[in-house]
Amino acid sequence: MARSLDRAKAYCEDVLSGKTEAPKYVKKQCAGFLEVLEDGTSYTIDEKRVSVIDKLTQLMIMPKGLSAGKTLYEVTTDFQWFFYVAPLCVVHKADKHRRRYESVLLEIARKNAKTFMIAVIFILLFFLEPKFSKFYSVAPDGKLSKEVHEAIKEIIRSSPAIGGRRFKLKRDEIVCTVTDNVYIPLNYSNDRLDGKLPSVFLVDEAGALPNSYAIEAMRSGQLTILNKLGCVISTKYPREDNPFESEIEYAKRVLDGIETDDSLFALLYEPNDTKGWETDDRILKHANPLSIDIPEIFEDLLKKRKRAVSVKSARENFLCKHCNILYQGIGTESYIAVEDLKAGRVPFIDWRGREAFLGLDLALTEDNCAAVWVSESEDGGLDIYATGYIPEDRINEKSLAEKVDYVSMIESGCCHACGDRIISYGYIEEHVRRVARENGFIVPGFGFDRYNCISTADRLENPVNGDEPWQGTIVEQKSYVLHPAVKYVSELAAQGRLHYTENRMLEINFANARCTYDSNLNRYVSKKKSAGKIDMVAALLNAVFVYLQHKQSEGASWGAQF
Secondary structure (H helix, E strand, O other), X not given: OOHHHHHHHHHHHHHHHOOOOOOHHHHHHHHHHHHHHOOOOOEEEOHHHHHHHHHHHHHOEOOOOOXXXXXXXXXXXXXXXXXXXXXXXXXXXXXXXXXXXXXXXXXXXXXXXXXXHHHHHHHHHHHXXXXXXXXXEEEOOHHHHHHHHHHHHHHHXXXXXXXXXXXXXXXXXEEEOOOOXXXXXXXXXXXXXXXXXXXXXXXXXXXXXXXXXXXXXXXXXXXXXXXXXXXXXXXXXXXXXXXXXHHHHHHXXXXXXXXXXXXXXXXXXXXXXXXXXXXXXXXXXXXXXXXXXXXXXXXXXXHHHHHHHHOHHHHHHHHHHHHOOOOXXXXXXXXXXXXXXXXXXXXXXXXXOOEOXXXXXXXXXXXXXXXXXXXXXOOOOEEEEEEEEEEHHHHHHHHHHHOOOHHHHHHHOOEEEEOOOOOOHHHHHHHHHHHHHHHOOEOOOEEEOOOOOHHHHHHHHOOOOOOOOOOXXXXXOXXXXXXXXXXXXXXXXXXXXXXXXXXXXXXXXXXXXXXXXXXXXXXXXXXXXXXXXOHHHHHHXXXXXXXXXXXHHOOOHHHHHO
């Protein structure tokens, strides 16, 4: 067996046996690769391609770093061999000229040679792809876009056996004269990405992109390519609403068997459990596979962790960039960690005939509004049904300004467009009535902020079309009033008992929410200090306030928690 394939196989076996620390989704991808080697699928290994990779890496010289001057064949680690061999050499049994994988997703912490690894992939593909192929890389800005370009040039210049006349190293492109294949770095900020025909593309630091345009534009350009390949790589970024998180969520569903997509190869180096990051070395190893093979990297991570424990301002960068933990920390006064919130997400909630409390947050007529229902769940927590509303004629404007894909949220049903340039309160009133009728809700009451909601509350309390009147409660938006609800929701989320079905808008609202304390240490969520829209969070707290009041009037034991 060739060295590259042998090492890739050894990595997968060591990961699955526990000899090498790796997170659960990496284990699932490793298991899939071993199934191919065991001839248990409709895919096989292209031995010729493996041989080419072996020969080329013997000719490539490390340009700098701890291993400068050595060949890649000597210094490549097992997880890197896996990353090179699996996407490039697994092919269809029925058509060995056709690769299995069309999309590669790599989530990995900083300083794990991800830019270098992609540079190696591009150099290999210069020789493996058909003549006249076009390769592109896209990054959020010009400086990042040039990093892969520079990494490729450094390897070629350090490797006389593959360099020389075989490549033309230009300022804005690299040409392989053997195959006439061309690599071009693109800048997301300045370059038009439509109209390209990429055989291979890379979207680097995808977590820093404002939306998914770069990824989808590149994929659209590959429609007529037989052996297309798209790579999306990044570390975590301290905001939930970025396109890389959407890619990760999809990859997890594929690896979990919820979605079927044999063309996706995903290595998600994020820790299984984020608790105990201050002392748990496994978290570092899960996010930093290179540190397992290079002790100097692991020692440096330990130093950075020690500083992050002591210096709060360093914590967010350390956890996001070096641990792949989505963290908006104490320095930014996050309300509820997104990972805690997601622990309560469930595939289905049966709402029929239940007692449900409504919370409303009606803002200015040109802004977002929200309605949230809550009902006590079987485990004593809360089930949430949340809906957002935005003015229909401002969808594109708000999507660009807020960097939120409202079109997809409307399509998924967690947001509704109504009115024109201003929102239709009448639509919201009719929609919450319709939700209650369709689910057979028993509605003991609803909570609202008097600001912009008095007329709507009056119509819900005094319907004129035969609907049942609902009892409304004005929820004063003061810290001492909302503190019990803020505390209760936070505790349920920490226990995984705040339940909801998939709702991207709700998750983004929680990611945006920031809280603070008043002079009496009452905790409250501040709209002014939050990082974006939090209408659903505000509506939820209004609903929970009414729910807790109702429980108190019944003499329930919940009050002992406060």
